Amino acid sequence: MEIAKLQFITNYISDISHLNQVKAVVKAGVKWVQYRPKYTSKADVIAEGQEIAAFCKQHSVVFIMNDSVDISLQLNTDGVHLGNEDMSPKEARKILGNNKIIGGTANTIKDVICLINQGVNYVGLGPYQFTETKKNLSPVIGVKGYEDIIKGLNNKNLVIPIIAIGGIKSEDVKGLLNTEVHGVAISSLISDASNIHKKTTALLNLF
Numbered sequence: 001m002e003i004a005k006l007q008f009i010t011n012y013i014s015d016i017s018h019l020n021q022v023k024a025v026v027k028a029g030v031k032w033v034q035y036r037p038k039y040t041s042k043a044d045v046i047a048e049g050q051e052i053a054a055f056c057k058q059h060s061v062v063f064i065m066n067d068s069v070d071i072s073l074q075l076n077t078d079g080v081h082l083g084n085e086d087m088s089p090k091e092a093r094k095i096l097g098n099n100k101i102i103g104g105t106a107n108t109i110k111d112v113i114c115l116i117n118q119g120v121n122y123v124g125l126g127p128y129q130f131t132e133t134k135k136n137l138s139p140v141i142g143v144k145g146y147e148d149i150i151k152g153l154n155n156k157n158l159v160i161p162i163i164a165i166g167g168i169k170s171e172d173v174k175g176l177l178n179t180e181v182h183g184v185a186i187s188s189l190i191s192d193a194s195n196i197h198k199k200t201t202a203l204l205n206l207f
Contacts, residue, residue: 008030009066021196029204036067046075080100080102107139
């Protein structure tokens, strides 16, 4: 399954529900959604997740569950994105099988290589800069960080889709793509926009 160049991550501190965020971005043309609920009960996550899963399936949108392999299984999502403190990608693969997408979070080239060795399909590398949608933030990377890490991977003949993440603004996208990252993951820039459809369309036009 192709890894999208623009990935939308639902924003749990938005005034708009996760489901309505997804509906808005998908109607604007987004084809990859990661569901990131926080601070809510598992029952509520599953209930809302079922609605999001049905909507994504109806519109042929890739639906990724954040953090939880268990909930990913229950919702039959297209895959899961795992943070550093979640289940290891290798263990997740045993549970989910070879046909599901597994992404992992990295902050350094060492992290990226570790994830490659564990068989992930893509790496969310960041944070690019400070972001309020992520607690316990790792050191920011900046454009030079992406350049150095991708150069280091190329020197080792290691190839993996790298998705830049963390506080990315519209004006940052072109510069990030010039570092040879595969794409970007966006959350609050879209969810907090006064016109989500217009903001999403403008971002899609950058690719």
